[in-house]
Amino acid sequence: MSIAPVAERRLRLLHVEDSDLDHQLILAQLQRAGLEFECRRVDSLADIERALLEPWDAIISDYNLPGFSGLVVLDRLKQERRLVPFVLVSGEIGEDTAVAAMRTGASDYLLKNNLARLAPALLHAIESAEAQRAREEADRELLKSKQQLHELAGHLQTSVEMERAAIAREIHDDVGGSLTAIKFDLAWMARHSQDPVILQRVQSALETVSSAIEASQRIMHNLRPAILEQGLVAAVQWMAARFERRTGITTTVRTGSEPVQLPAGVPLVAYRTAQEALTNVSKHAGASRVDIELSVDGGVLTLEVKDNGQGLAPGALGKARSFGIRGLHERAATVGGWVDLSSGPRGTSLILSVPLRAVIAADEDDEPVFEPEHDPSAWGEA
Template sequence: MRVLHLEDSPQDHLLVKREFQKSGEPLEILCVENLPAFEQALTATRFDVVLADYRLPGFTALDAWQVMQRLSIRLPFVLLSGAIGETAAVQAIQAGMSDYLPKEDLAKLRHVTQRAIETHRIVLAREHADAELLQSQRQLASFAEQLQLTIEQERAAIAREIHDDIGGSLAAIRFDLAWISRHTLDTTMLTHVDAATEMLQHAVQASQRIMMSLRPAILDQGLAAAMQWLGDSFSRRTGIATQIKAQLQTEQLPKAIQLAAYRTAQEALTNASKHAQCTQVKIDLVGDEHFLTLEIADNGQGMTETTAPQGSGFGLNGLKERAKTVGGWLDVSSHKGKGTSITLSIPLNGQVSQPPDDTRTVAP
């Protein structure tokens, strides 16, 4: 054990040294009497613990503690002093010192010192683990952002292929059917042509719907128009009454934010149709120059702790990560039998606001 002892009494230093030597363990202990020597020792040698008297000529242990803070040296710091008063002891502990031991209790010195060292090691290990966790979270967020970008690029590419290849083929088939219809009088043939034309129309509508889902070109007309189209098409497709309210002071929103809001509404509506067993959905979009809020609420059965992960956990987690990529956050509130509300909040001032600590509430 390497100990730095800040003490102006040679007799007290000798008592401390003898107390450590009782254990028989290897010991290196250096005694210094003033702040310059204390600072020089800290920068020249690596110590395991600092022991310090409280009152020394011209300064106190708090001044020595400030020296360590200035040097960014973190060591367990045990105050070993005579009666200094409760106030001074409390101030020392509040400043960050590890422990306080009166000089008349030297029998406890080894125990207190070892405890301070172990506690310090635990604190450092926890901080290291927290730093690694934070780095991992940042990497995951970066991966999620890159994954979302890749997905959108793939969706756009597939949509273009559907438009160019499948769309062109369907258009050619339409012309051929029209030509057949004009050049035949066979009623059976015309019946088949009409049936084929009807099926072709369904295929065209399906391809358009798929393209719109993959690459929402409707966003070119603004986020409010996109929400209106999304809600109307959802209502027609599912039969669920959908109420859309959009109040935007500006449509000049970054493409990334528009896409995040659109995908959030799209996923929320998909969850509502698959899991909510609802009869009504409300889409509320509000935005000014500082903030954008999108809420999708249904009157369905709600989620519980047991059903939420299986029903929509992965999708919601994906939406939360998508929200983070644009500096926002996602809040999910659900009450059994009273529906579910998904709220996306995005600051528009270029600063990432801090979301509430609890970004998901599932009530029984």
């Protein structure tokens, strides 16, 4: 619903003034300007306190009042954090006082012997206040929307991680169990057959089943890394060793001198981040070396994965569909951390930072979330 322009609305004005004559002059000036309004005059602190409980479009205040000044009213508005336009009108006000009032939050100030500017100043103050309220409301809605999107992303990542665990269990219990049973049967056939052709086929089948068992174990580890039960350091070292064997890329791991007991959720976030970084290195970097550094210093866990590859293409980080980068940031945010990603001609560096105190202070009932539904191998791909 659109709001009528200020000049066309009936305004509610509060006039802080001890002189009825000056009050009438203000009313006449506003009427002469063609404004529609209702105006209440108050001249005591008690009346002002009661009046401030009501909504007002603007407040017009004298400076010199019996026992107090108009700035007392302005201070009261600031204490209550109320965004109400405040126009100071006085017959005696020095330039220093006027400047101080403006710095304190007054919308404008005028002299009583020059009220021709009152109506325009009042309308401008009201419009500015409404624009500021609209901006603040928009900021609140934007913050609320971002929070909701963050919570949704967290929920989706949690759901994906739980689904990964369920699939890993099914592979272990059903597929792994069946393949092992087949392997036993083939081994029995090999022991009880003398036919060379059959033995050759059995041996070939055994090799195929062994490869399938190994593949299922690799898939299970990728879906739900059981190695994390041995600690993050052991998990990262194991991952780096497997990565080096698989790709031939020299991979080194440097860790702190003493292992640290990490809060729940942090190890898996760090593990997934390193896993995704290595996947990108193998697919896109063309690197010959990867250095992984894991440390805890000053209560902050830091994981850095750095390669000596070709780096990302210019503008790749800003692409609208760089979902891999967004997934990294969302995953880190679930434990109060953040990701810094930089790239140049000498390679790419990814740094995950997680303040551990913030994780410990978080609600333990809020399960951390980890894996977004996207191909993690495309940081800068469209």
